[in-house]
Every structure is written in structure tokens, then in C-alpha cells.
Amino acid sequence: MWVISVDVVQLTWRNGLDDAETAEVENLLAETERSDGVAPAGEHVLLRLRAHRGVTEQIEPVRADTGGSEHFVVRAEQGELAGYAHLDTEGAASGEPLVAELAVHPSFRGRGVGGELVRALAQRAEVPAEEDPPEDAGRLRVWSHGLLPGAVALAERFGAGRVRELWRMGRGLDGAELAEPVLPEGVSIRGFRADEDEREVVRVNQRAFSWHPEQGGMTERELREKEELDWFDPAGFLLAVDGSGTLLGFHWTKIHPDGSGEVYVVGVDPDTQGSGLGRALTLAGLRYLRDVGCSRVMLYVEGDNGPAVAVYHRLGFERWDVDVQFGR
Template sequence: MQLTWRNGLDQAEVAEVIDLLAAAEQADGVAPAGEHVILRLRAHRDVVHQIEPVQADVRSEHYVVRDAGGTLTGYAHLDTENEDTGLLVAELAVHPEHRRQGAGTQLVEALLDRADLSSAPTDGADTGKLRIWSHGEHPGALALAERFGFARPRELWRMGVEVGGAELPAPELPEGVTIRAFRPGQDEADVVRVNHRAFRWHPEQGEMSEHDLREKEGTDWFDPAGFLLAVDAQERLLGFHWTKVHPDGAGEVYVVGVDPDTQGNGLGRSLTVAGMRYLQHIGCPRVLLYVEADNVPAVKVYQRLGFEKWDVDVQFGR
């Protein structure tokens, strides 16, 4: 097998990678790469020239493994957006028909080399230089993590609740606060402002820009009616609940953000309930969400609303 590094992929390669990710998801029951990876793969950015014209994203690097016949067997996406702070974040997948042949090992070794960690001690310490996601805590990823001495600095819980036929509580909004739908072309700046204030601590969500938001507005799942904004009497945005509906019909508490200046009045819980009621109203049988495992207050809020832990995404670190 041969591994190559690319700073961009042409359209044929993008199609191959997306097919590989889809095959892995079908086999494992969970997507091997996050939504932002798919968005970057599909984005048409400035064209640069290597051997041939490719789509280039200055925030992404691509590691491709092919067998002797040229078939794509493994892929890793490296997010370099926060490299200036010393952190690289990767997600990888091996095609189900080509597993246990060394592709995963090649990809991890290449990522360690890229992060200047190939000669570092494998004592389970986390230097904060490289993080690799395992969505669904895949057994193959666990084996690679143990072999290469990765720590487990971060866990993301997927929680869910059945809402079909359930009686959900009504949102209890603070006085003067109303909930309305997102208005494309008008509300982006306010949402980004509140999102940044609400998620300043979060390594991914807090970095969302207006460009990122508009990019997601172009996805096939985006629905402004399910993007709920809490505003005061002066139309000042206080918080939001962005919902999402998956192809299987499940609804998702995609993002709930509340301006820190308005926290402590139950607005976050009310927005969560409002979104759950919306998803139930449009026919979603269940609602899921992702929450940091160490965010104990948020976990408790979701548990009181009936959510239970379904599975775990692990970020392995070296």
C-alpha cells in the first residue's frame, strides 16, 4: 500500500473519499468523520496547481492510502486551522473491505510524523500537539490508540430521547422574551456574535464565522423554521436553538447557545424544550444531541429532560 500527502483533492478524489466514508459509516453504524470534513471536501475553493488542478483548503491536509491496483483503502483528514496554537486535529477511516491490512497504521504513523511526534515516548502522555477522533469508540481505533500510546483527553457523549407520543414540557420564557424563526440574510451577524460569546471556551463551535454559517445554510438539511431565536422586546438576540433533522428522521439538538449576560434565568432549558417540541411537531420520533462528557451541569439538564447516554466519541491525544 502507498500513502501520499495532498494539500487538495480533485473532484474525482473527493468522490472516492466520500464513497469510502459512506462505506465505513454503513459498516460501523456511525460516520467516521465530522460534518465539517464533508463540508470542506465539497467546498470549491481557490484552485492551486500540484501535478494537476485541485480544490485547495488552507485549513485541510489529506492523507490517502491506495493499494497496488490504485484502489482507495484509507483516508485521513488533518485540520490545521489551529496549528498556530500547536494543535492538529485528525479524523480517519479505512474501507471496510480493506481493514487489518495496515492502512490505519500507515495513516497514524504519517499523522504522528506530521506533528513531530514519531520519536516521542509512547507513555500515554498528551502533549496537546495531535488529536485524532474516533466516532463511536471504534474497536480498531481503540487498538491503534493503545499501540501508539495515545491518551483520552476528551470525550463527547451522544445522548438521545424518544419523543414520539411523549408529553413534553412547555418552555417557560423570561418576561418580555419571545421565540421566532431565523431569518436568512438578516440574523447571521447576531447569531455569530452570541455564538462566540456562548462558546468562547469551545475548541470548534466558538470559531464559527458568518461564512461558516452561510455555508451551512446551503446544505440540504438546513431549515430556518427549525432555527429558533430568543429575542427581547427590542429584538436583541439572547440565545438560540439550532435544530437539525437527519436522513433517518431523527432530530438533533444541533446547537443551543445563550448569551452569558442572560444566563441563570432558565433560557437555555426553555430553548432546548422549544426545539424538542418543534422536532416532535414535524414528526421526529427521537431527538439526539452531543455534549462534552465533563460538562456536568449540561449533562444533568439533558438527563432531567429524559436524555440518556447512547454512545461516545473519543478524541485520542499525543
């Protein structure tokens, strides 16, 4: 652990958090989301916060102690949690950039908390610590969810450029007329079966998203962890299989607490490309979400994936907002 003290805050680095500190971080993330209208960290960060290594692997028995995760915690003078950053280091061994997500409590903005977090992340990633570095070092990526003005100003201050955009697109479902899915000959759709389908879903997912920096690496363990989440419903996890039962693709839907739906993942085996299976699965999932009462639906798509964006436009989706990854 190392500590940096500044005027009104103290920043510490952790490779694991105890139960009390994990709860504080989760509360800070929730408060930030309520204030900004967008979650400051992705779902995988929450999963990491709630996970832990086996006791035999730990120096201390703490939560949020998983391989590939590091935590930066900022406290104010009275000990209040003022800011937090999660650093994903899983790809570091293969030379991939470290990826960070951070949040500053609304009550402590404008007091240098965000700047201290970025400096600490830059130091950890061994990129130039000074502001306005001459170029992107390719070692650190920091997400801004919702592209809020404060995040943009912070990125500009530290000379970080946009290296990736993730669009959030959406459409209404109330009374929507959705075409009947047209499946390739011999293909049918059924629901997900726990303890039976995990291996095949992971296989198809890896083939479908071999190019994707996050989705392509999903493991059976991670899939089973998501099966334990409150929102998981096998009825909304639609699998397309051929006559022999081989999985060809899937549409994993999600229903949020506010009742809105999400095209969580649509994955199709590359060998089926051009068959129309992706569109059919997407329509099947949209019809499912409409029929269970979702009034609107959203999805995430890479901003530079022109063909996918065009498909979603044809299905009635429009861009709502954008997440941006800044590079240092």
C-alpha cells in the same frame, strides 16, 4: 507532496484533492459509516471536502483545497482507495494541536492501513514516530467516533491516551409530554431569517462558546455554507429575542435523513445565564421536532460538562455512545 510505500499500500499527502478523488473519499466515508453504524468523520470534514479556495489562491484548480485542511490518502496495490485521514491544521499557528479524523475501508482492514495513517499523522505533527511514546506530546489529536474496538486497539498500540470525550445522548419523542417553555419576561421566539440574522447568531455563538475548541469559531461564511445544505430549515432554527429585537439565544435543530432529530446547537448569551432561557429554548426545539414527526432526538455534549449532562438527564436524555479524542 510526499509518498511512502509499504507492503500492500501507498500513502500520499495532499493539500487538495481533485473531483474524482474527492468523490472516492466521500464514498469511502459512506461505506465505512454503513459498516460501522457511525460516521468516521464529522460534518466539518465533509464541508471541507466540498469547498475550495478561489482560483487565484490555488496552485492547481482542485476541490478540497481550503486553508487548514490536509489530506492523507492510502491506496492498495490495484489503486483502490483503502484509507483516508483529514488533518485540521487551523490552530497550528497559535500552538493548538493538529486534529485528525481517519477511516479505513472495511475491505482493507487488518492490513496495516490504519497504522500507516497514524504514523504519517504523527510525522506531520512532529511527535515521536515510534510506537508507545513516553507521554502525550500535546501536538496531535485523533478522533474515534463511536469508540470502535479497532480504533481503541490502534490508540493503545501507539500509546495515545484519552484527552476528550464527546457524549451522544438521546431520547424518544413519540407521544412525548414536553413542558411548555417558560421564557423570561419580554422574550419571544421566532424563526431564523436568512440574510438578516447571520451576524447576530455568530455574535451570540462566539460569546456562548468562547471556551469550545470547534463551535466557538463559527464565522458568517461557515453559517451561510450550512444554509446551503439539504437539511437546513430556517423554521427549525429558533431565535430568542428581547423586546427590542436583540438576539439573546438560539436553538438550531436538525433533521437527519432517517427522520430522527438533533439538538444541533443551543447557544445562550452569557449575560442571560440563570434566566432559564437555555431550558426554554431546548424545550421549544424538542417540541418543534416532535410536532414535525421526529420519533427520537439526539445531541452531543462534552462528557466532562457535568451541569449540561445533568440538564439533559432531567429532560429525559440518556447516553447512547461516545466519541473519544486520543492524544499523541
